[in-house]
Amino acid sequence: MNKTIRLYQQDVDQRTNDGTVVALINNRDEITALGIKDKSVQCLLVLDQSVFFPEGGGQPSDIGTIDGYPVCHARELDNIVYHQIDTDAAAGAGLEDPAVHFIPGRQVHCEIDWSRRFDNMQRHCGEHILSGMFFREYGGVNRGFHMGDDYMTIDISLEEKPEFTELTMDMCLHVEHCANEAIWQNLPVITRRFDNREDAEKLPLRKKLAIDHDISIVCVGDLNNPADSVACCGTHPKFAGQVGLIKIWKVEPNKGMFRVYCESGQRALTDYDTKHEILTKLNNKYSANTHDLLDKMKIAEEKMNAVRNELYHLKQSVIRQRSEMVKSDLDLLAAVKSGEAPDGLKAKHLNGILLYEFDDMKVDDLLTIGRPILDDIKKLVLILDSQTNTLLLFSNGTVDCGKIVKENASIYNGKGGGNKNNARALFSKREYAETFIDLIEKHLR
Numbered sequence: 001m002n003k004t005i006r007l008y009q010q011d012v013d014q015r016t017n018d019g020t021v022v023a024l025i026n027n028r029d030e031i032t033a034l035g036i037k038d039k040s041v042q043c044l045l046v047l048d049q050s051v052f053f054p055e056g057g058g059q060p061s062d063i064g065t066i067d068g069y070p071v072c073h074a075r076e077l078d079n080i081v082y083h084q085i086d087t088d089a090a091a092g093a094g095l096e097d098p099a100v101h102f103i104p105g106r107q108v109h110c111e112i113d114w115s116r117r118f119d120n121m122q123r124h125c126g127e128h129i130l131s132g133m134f135f136r137e138y139g140g141v142n143r144g145f146h147m148g149d150d151y152m153t154i155d156i157s158l159e160e161k162p163e164f165t166e167l168t169m170d171m172c173l174h175v176e177h178c179a180n181e182a183i184w185q186n187l188p189v190i191t192r193r194f195d196n197r198e199d200a201e202k203l204p205l206r207k208k209l210a211i212d213h214d215i216s217i218v219c220v221g222d223l224n225n226p227a228d229s230v231a232c233c234g235t236h237p238k239f240a241g242q243v244g245l246i247k248i249w250k251v252e253p254n255k256g257m258f259r260v261y262c263e264s265g266q267r268a269l270t271d272y273d274t275k276h277e278i279l280t281k282l283n284n285k286y287s288a289n290t291h292d293l294l295d296k297m298k299i300a301e302e303k304m305n306a307v308r309n310e311l312y313h314l315k316q317s318v319i320r321q322r323s324e325m326v327k328s329d330l331d332l333l334a335a336v337k338s339g340e341a342p343d344g345l346k347a348k349h350l351n352g353i354l355l356y357e358f359d360d361m362k363v364d365d366l367l368t369i370g371r372p373i374l375d376d377i378k379k380l381v382l383i384l385d386s387q388t389n390t391l392l393l394f395s396n397g398t399v400d401c402g403k404i405v406k407e408n409a410s411i412y413n414g415k416g417g418g419n420k421n422n423a424r425a426l427f428s429k430r431e432y433a434e435t436f437i438d439l440i441e442k443h444l445r
Contacts, residue, residue: 001022001023001046001080002022002048003078003079003080004046004047004048004049004050004076004079004080004081005048005049005050006049006050006053006081007049007050007051008051008052008053008062008235009191009193009216012121012235012236012237012238013238014051015051015111015112015114015117016051016109016110016111016112017049017050017051017109017110018107018108018109018110019047019048019049019050019107019108019110020047020048020049020105020106020107020108021045021046021047021102021103021104021105021106021107021108022046022047022048022104023045023046023104024043024044024045024046024098024099024102024103024104025043025044025045025046025082026042026043026044026098026099031044034077034082035077036075041073041084042085042087043084043085043087043098043099044082044083044084044085045066045071045082045083045084045085045098045102046080046081046082046083047066047081047083047108047110050074050081050083050110051110051112052064052071052074052081052083052110052112053074053112053117053120053234053235054074054075054076054081054082055073055074055075055076056076056233056234057124057232057233057234058124058127058145058146058147058234059120059123059124059147059234059235060116060120060147061073061074061075062074062112062113062116062117062120063112063113063116064110064111064112064113065110065111066083066085066102066108066109066110066111067101067102067108067109068093068095069085069086069090069095069098069101069102070085070086070089070090070093071083071084071085071086072084072085072086072089079214085098117235118237118265119265119266119267120147120234120235121235121236121237121242121265122237122242122243122244122264122265122266122267123147123152123263123264123265123267124147124232124234124235124236125189125220125236125237125240125242125243125264126152126179126243126246126262126263126264126265126268127142127145127147127152127154127262127264128218128220128228128230128232128236129179129182129183129220129227129228129240129243129246130154130175130176130179130246130248130260130262130264131145131154131156131206131228131230132179132206132220132226132227132228132229132230133175133178133179133182133227133228134154134156134175134260135160135206135228136178136206136227137171137174137175137178138158138161138164138167138171138175139158139159139160139161139162139164140156140157140158140159140160140164140167140258141156141157141158141159141160141206141207142154142155142156142207143155143156143157143257144257151249151261151262151263152261152262152263152264153259153260153261153262154259154260154262155254155255155257155258155259155260156257156258156259156260157256157257157258158257158258166258167251167258167260168251169250169251172248172251172260173248175248176246176247176248176262179227179246180245180246182220182221182227182240183240183241183243183244183245183246184241185221185240186239186240186241187220187221187222187227187239187240188220188221188238188239188240189218189219189220189236189237189238189239189240190218190219191216191217191218191219191232191236192216192217192219193214193215193216193217194215194216194217195213195214195215196212196213196215197209197211197212197213197215200215200217200231203217203219203223203229204223204226204229205217205229205230205231206228206229206230207230207231209231210231211231215231216231216232216233217229217230217231217232218230218231218232218234218236220240221240227240243264243265244264244265244266244268244269245264245265245268245269245272246262246263246264246268247262247263247264247268247271247272248260248261248262249261249262249263279293282297286300315361315365318361319361319365319368319369322356322358322369323368323369323370323372323373325346326347326354326356326369326370326373326381327373327376328346329345329346329347329354330354330373330376330377330378330381331376332344332345333345333349333352333354333378334378347381350437350441351441351444351445352378352379352380352444353379353380353381353382353440353441353444354380354381354382355382355383355384355437356381356382356383356384357383357384357386358383358384358385358386359385359386359387361385362385363385363388363390363392363424366383366385366392367392367422367424369383370383370392370394370422371394371421371422373394374394374395374396374397374421374422375396376396377394377395377396378396378398379395379398379399379444380393380394380395380399380401380440380444381393381394381395382394382437382440384433384437386430388426389426389427389428389429389430389432389433390416390424390425390426390427390433391424391425391426391427391433391436391437392422392423392424393405393418393422393423393424393425393440394421394422395420395421395422396421397420397421399444400420401418401419401420401421401422401423402417402418402419402420402423403420404423404440404443405417405418405423405424405425408436408439408440408443409425409427409436411439412427412432412433412435412436412439413427413428413429413432414426414427414428414432414433414436
């Protein structure tokens, strides 16, 4: 097959075209022979010319329709563009079998999803300008670029200027400002195409060429002092002003380089809108404006920390009081015969077992009530958290708390574990916890 005439190279703003069907490939073996292992690819259409940009250079492919048939991906192999027809979506739309419709020689109409194309152009051109400025300002070479769903990343290697060994956020913000200046100047974005390396290398490239033929050089601004000039097969707007905005979010070390997280175009504006909305809500919450918000948040945090500190000490006081209460009950219990309940007990007495119920503390706090007095427990102390139906067991080791829970809790739809001295069992209903307590009392009787 002859190579596809790639119309996006002639006019990046072209959104539709008419073309002639060259071939339809819907045989699994033929698709595999092209090196495509993805079994979801069922149907590939080849035209004599196409406005669809195939995935490449870090940029996702165009999507759209051909005669109403959804195109979910486009790829280029040996200068031929293969349009992937979404056969499931076509069938769901009631369209006839692509093999019946796309017969060789038939004239078809292509239409790309322009919003996606322009989004990709803004992002890709934004990456170009940023990369050019990293190179110009700090000798940083772009060694990796990814356009993700949520953000873009650029891997910058500091190679050309040895005085720079680290890429900081302040340096990134300087590059960001330089890049946005190129946008404000609305510099022209021109793609020049060359048949050989020798002619292409006459341009002021920021990166050495990796190919010898069919070379596309994208230049932003004047060749005498370009914002960027590099080989690239992607699509870009005709002027830098169409990028709109470039924003860097963060930078971090990555495999001996520095990974820059960024966004450009409408996505950068959308991110700004989202964060501005959050900022406005915070300003309203703290009765602040953007300039004094952090100060007021700090004051509020200090007040909250003071309240937390006060609450902590109050809680520790309550824990000590309750621990002393249990200790007092154990002393009373030790003064009478086994099984008798002395006067003055604060707990419910179950044949030598003390049962307490609390609803104002978390389980971890309740644990600190029983642990300091384990040696004073002759039989068993139970503490029930009535909010979560969690039962805590404490013993000096005479009764194996963990064993009781492990062997019996599941019978009553409970779960838990522990050791000889203390364990916990969690139940979905209070009645299950009460039945389990009754079982323990009968078991130890």
